[in-house]
Amino acid sequence: MKNERITLAHGSGGSATRDLIADLFASCFANPFLDRLEDAALLARPEGGVALTTDSYVITPLVFPGGDIGKLAVCGTVNDLWMMGAEPRFLTAGFIIEEGLDYAILDSVVKSMAREAAAQNVLVVTGDTKVVGALGSSGGQAAAGQTATGGLFINTCGLGSRVFQGVSAEKSLGREHLREGDAVLVSGVLGNHQACILSRRLGIENGIASDCAGLGGMVRALLREGVRVKLMRDITRGGLATVLNEIVRDDLGIRLEEREIPVDGEVEAFCGLLGLDLLYMANEGKFVCVVENRDVTRALAILHQNELGTRAAVVGHVTARNQGEPGVLLMTRLGGIRVVDVLYGEGLPRIC
């Protein structure tokens, strides 16, 4: 099928579907659960309850520096489980393919997904394939009236075990555990994913790659070493500003120090050039972590040991908040104070 394109027949449930599943999905994701190719995968009873999450991935371009939609669909979903203190075990994979998609692209995306699943130690145990006609272009890039261009959406659902390494981390995770003085850490430089995708869309040549990555190594190390973690959130759509606004409470806010927020020089320059605010830029391999302040040195040391966390930094603290006060404040480099609110939309082409 190497030189072929996907047609509606591949989504019909007939022999074209069967062959696509056998030749590509079943062979790339092979494992005893998937191999039965039944309506549902039968799984062993996980230790200590389960965590369940889902995400759809609609990114364009499908392939970008640092990753592709397949790698993203694995990392994004396992990260959502890790953020809840759950260890990812199983994934589902739902493909919605636009008629006309090059088989070679699908093949490359599925293989990337399989590689990343192996790296993240999860099994793709069940899936679904649909083919639709005449998409324009996901991401709003196509002019109205543009004809089909071979798009692809992927939905992954992740099932995780709520206990790992004998510890049920979740009991201590959640914004109800936040206290004044807790430290707010980010695991590395911000903005790379969105800057990368925008660069590709705008045809700007630069060296910026997406930070797309699984966060399990860092989370596992923090929890294994007994760092008193209050809460974790991956910093995706809406950026750090949006995530922090979601975790503040009526009685507790967050104060950020602009000069502590880690950023690559090239990403900072890119944001400056286009007038983008780093605080709202999406990432796909970064998380924010609130820890008890007395554990902050240890937490930073642990993150710095991980190759994905070398630029981890304390970017702010949890503060008392009175009625009517904004939830998130930024101390600017110049010594000013700025309210960090939630945007209505992106003000940018949406990208993840």
Next chain:
Amino acid sequence: MKNERITLAHGSGGSATRDLIADLFASCFANPFLDRLEDAALLARPEGGVALTTDSYVITPLVFPGGDIGKLAVCGTVNDLWMMGAEPRFLTAGFIIEEGLDYAILDSVVKSMAREAAAQNVLVVTGDTKVVGALGSSGGQAAAGQTATGGLFINTCGLGSRVFQGVSAEKSLGREHLREGDAVLVSGVLGNHQACILSRRLGIENGIASDCAGLGGMVRALLREGVRVKLMRDITRGGLATVLNEIVRDDLGIRLEEREIPVDGEVEAFCGLLGLDLLYMANEGKFVCVVENRDVTRALAILHQNELGTRAAVVGHVTARNQGEPGVLLMTRLGGIRVVDVLYGEGLPRIC
């Protein structure tokens, strides 16, 4: 928002997304797991292992006689779990919305989904919303170059408990348990869903409604009464012919009796008029069930007691199969024999 349309801002992760989630999804699907609105839902440890399934729904039109894409997204996924002898417990819901979709349509679909989830006794515990620009029309109906029309795709993932009513049914389910002489039952009339959707697409006025429904009542009754069920499959994409070809083995085939296959008069006439083969027509509330022949009378009686199973019938039997022989044969009404093979595609606009 009643008179509004969905825009890209609703998928940005900003306040428009937050409001859409709060006003619609969280309020319609409210339950203690979803209400936390975290990255993943934390669930209790299910009894006896879990079954996991996923399906994406890309049907047009979004609303049709007998159901809509929301009802379908619940029924289709719970049915996949029931077919494996697992009791559906939790659903995820991933919405991919085309910019321009009327809020009123989304509202109606989500409410329908919530009603059906309640009827099927499952909780929607986590979800995801993405908005994309410029879809043409799912289902391949749009002429190339047609502008955005407000489409909607829904992915649901279902988590089921592998034990219900104290019985682990799965041990006895699977094609490895088939034996020569086993009876092949279908739970009711075939073809209604696809005939309904095709009628709407072709602008044909008739009384045909989709059979979209959850199969839990019938499955539960069969297993509770101890009927020796060998295997169940819901008869969706590709119809009875495709499902049966998936379950035959190298050493066992299936012989169907055409005169026993239940069909509504209006659907039969519709198929005749358009030259459609009932055996390949999709359904969304029917299943095939293979039982030990000595239990067939009891199985039929149980199905007939359910309002969804009043037309259940024995349509064939499992037969010995020699090397090189076709897997599924049809004894026609006129006494002939026809090989029932798998089609390459649909030969029809795809509809489910």
